Structure formats: structure tokens, C-alpha cells
Amino acid sequence: MRVPVVQQHRRRRRALRRRVLWTGGEVLVTAGVVLLLLVVQQLWWTNREARRGAERQVQALERQWGASTSASPATPGARDGGSPAADSTASGGSSPRRTTTTGNTLTPRPSQAYAILVIPRLHLRVPIAEGVSKRNVLDKGYVGHYPGTQQPGQEGNFALAGHRNTHGEPFRYLPRLRLKDTVQVETGTAVYTYTVDKILPRTSAADSGVIRPIPRSLVKPSYGYRTPGHYITLTTCTPEFTSRYRMAVWGTLTSTRPRA
Template sequence: MRLHVVHHGIRRRRALRRRALWAGGEVLVTVGILMLLLVAHQLWWTNRQARQGAEHKVEALERQWEGGLGDPGGSGDDPGDGSDPDPAPGDGGDSGTSVPSASPEPPGERSAAADRPSTPRRSQAYAILTVPRLGLRVPVAEGIGKADVLDKGYVGHYPGTQQPGQAGNFALAGHRNTHGEPFRYINRLRPKDTVEVETRTATYTYTVDRTLPQTSARDAGVIQPIPRSTVHPGRGYTDPGSYLTLTTCTPEYTSRYRLVVWAELAEVRPR
């Protein structure tokens, strides 16, 4: 009868392999759990935090306006630690492209701009955007910085574009995914849907007119005073007016392109 002899060296190597496999498995499981926690943080926790913060800011603005308190141009959120770059359409970032101001109004014509507040300071929440079709009601803050505006669940106003009710283009950006994702479903807006912008002095109602499903992140033409795509020249406007532009990233969970929705001013109701 032959006996199978196993040398101690072989046993040690097998034990080492088993321990290595076990340790490798533990590392993979740990990494997987950390990845799941990161995804949960990005897709759930940031949305929860940002939405709660945005809701509280909307309530604070409403209380402030009802009480006739505050200077819209001189109070609000923390000013931050720097200035906004010249904007390009999107949910943050810079392009080095400046946005010209709209032409002055003809003499003798009174518009809603006559009652507009002074220019808000950087990161100040000063208006409320309401989109009935989407059940959306969020603050509008000055600037498109991520940390001090967009990541709070707010919608950001492109510096250099016009203010609500003014002749020209009141252009806004918002996250499509994470951090409250206020613009996640703006692709569902259709012509004749309404969008309201409330300020301390008035409510401006815009009517959705057209959509640009996808354009370059550097297509600054869509937020010009007369919005018209420089990438798709046939998309946009040719005549002056009072426009509202909503921009966000597309496709979802990427920032490669921009989705654009345009609306025109239809009604102004003083508060």
C-alpha cells in the first residue's frame, strides 16, 4: 500500500494561497460596499439634503416678501469666496465667453424692468422659479457656481444675462442629476406650458415656446439677449423679446451636452 506524502512546504503554499484569496475577497467586498455607499450618497443623500435646503429657502423668501423685509440687492446667502466666471450654458464651469447686455428700452416705453430689483450679489437667492407641469418650486440665486448655488438645489442665474421681466434673455442653469436635480425633467416641457418667476416686486409668467434637445456645452449663443444656437443656427430666435432660457446637462448622468428650453414673457403681475 502506497502512502501519499504531502510535504510541509506544499501545505504552507496552499495555506498562503487560501489566505490570499480570502483577503482578496474581503477587499473586493469592502470596495463594493464603499461604492454602493458612494452611489447612495450621490443619488439619494445629496438630493434629500439639497431639496430640504431649497424648500426652506423658498419659505424664507416668501416670509421675507410678505413681511416687506430685506433689500433684494443687499442681503441673502453668503457671498462666497470668489467671483463667477463668464458663463457658458451648463450647470457650472466656465468658458471665457462674455454675455452682452440687452439693448436699452425705447424711450417712453414702460416695462416690467422698471420695477426690477438691483443686481443681486453673488450666490444670493432672490427669486422663486415655479414650473406647474413638473411640480417644481425652487429658489433662483445669482451665479452658476456649483458649491454655493447649484449643489444647494437652487437654480442659478447666468451673470451678464437679463433679470426677470427685462427685455433680453433671463437665463438659468440647474442640475439634472444629484443635488436636488431641479431640472431633471425639463425635457418634458411642451409648448404653451407656463413657467413663473416670482420676485419681491412681481410675478413673471413665461410660456414655453421651443426646445433644443442637445447642443454643445460651449454653445453660448443660447443665452444671448436674442437666444440663438451657434452650433445649430436654425434653432433659436431672430427678433428681440423678453425670453427665459433653462439649461441643464444631457444625457442624464453626464455633462457632455446641454439641453435647452426657451420661453417668452406672457404676463407680469405686480405683488
């Protein structure tokens, strides 16, 4: 009986093939683990850190406003924008930073947290900061105020932006808002209540009409307002996990009361 002879070079080829397959498998597993860690970091860790930071900022604002109220409970003419000290805010911590005012107009510093957005239906309570910088505002879990738009309670459009996914995702459930829902904006001196009365489910990311003083879509002109008023605009990306389109929720100011 003849015993087949396996050539040495065939053995080497088989060993090399096994080594290549094993190495390739290790590379794929490693790449999968890295991708999984990146997904966890984006979907869980950034949310965790941003939410904790936003909660601390809300608490810092409330402490500051409480201290300001107790220090000067009977300040005459105290109203939004009436006193730089009344609406000085904390930025990134509990240390107060002053705003500047011109007449009756509040002018926060860039990236400064100076108000709180409250949406009861979404169980949301989040800081509002000046500007829409990703690094300094939105990625901190804050809601950002579009520069150049009006401030809370003023005639015109108080326009805000927030992440829908990752970094705290304060506006993830914005599509759950319905007509007649309320949206509140708290400052150091007043609480402004807006009532949702128009919703634009989707428009172009470049549709600047939604944040104009009289908000009206340039892409879908049937959505928006035609007369001056006191408006709020909430914008975020849509659909989820993309930034291809924007959605907008609009409300009209229905009440103003001094902060207790």
C-alpha cells in the same frame, strides 16, 4: 498500501493561496460596499439635503416678502428693481440681505437667492440665486442665474441653469416640458409668466448662443430667435448622468402682475 506523503512546502503553498484568495475577496467586498455608499450619497443623500435646503430658502423668501408687503403696503412706484428694500433677499437662511439697484435694474449679490422659479408641469418650486457656482448655488439645489444675462421681466434673455442629477436635481425632468407650458418667476414685487415656445434637445456644452440676449444656438442655428424680446432660457446637462451636452428650453414673457 502506501500512504502518499504531502510535502510541507505544498501545505504552506496551499495555505498561502487560500489566504490570498480570502484577503482578495475581503478587499473586493469592502470596495463594493464603499462604492455603494458613494452611490447612495450622490443619488440620495445629496438630493435629500439640497431639496430640504431649497425648500427652507423658498419659505424664507416668502416670509421676507410677506413681511415687506405688510410693513409698506402702499409704497409708491414699487416695482421690480424700484427699491433695494423691496427685493432684498435671504441667502442661506432667513436673515435678509440687501440687493443693490441701478435705475430699474435688480443687481443681486453673487450666490444670493432672490427669486423663485415655478414650473407647474414639473411640480417645481425652487429658489433662483445669482451665479452658476456649483458649490455656492447649484449644489444647494438652487437654480442659478447666468451673470451678464438679463433679470426677470427685462428685455433680453433671463438665463438659468440647474442640475439634472444629484444635489436636488431641479431640472431632472426638464425634457418633459412641452410647447405652451408656462414658467413663472416670482420676485418680491412681481410675478412674471413665460410661455415655452422653443426647445433645443441637445447642443454642445460650449454653445454660448443659447444664453445671448437674442438666444440662438451657434451649433444648430435653426434653433432660437431672430428678433429682440423678453425671453427666458432654462439649461441643463444631457443625457442624464453626464455633462457632455446641454439642452435648452426657451420661453417668451406673456404676462406680468404685481405680487399679491
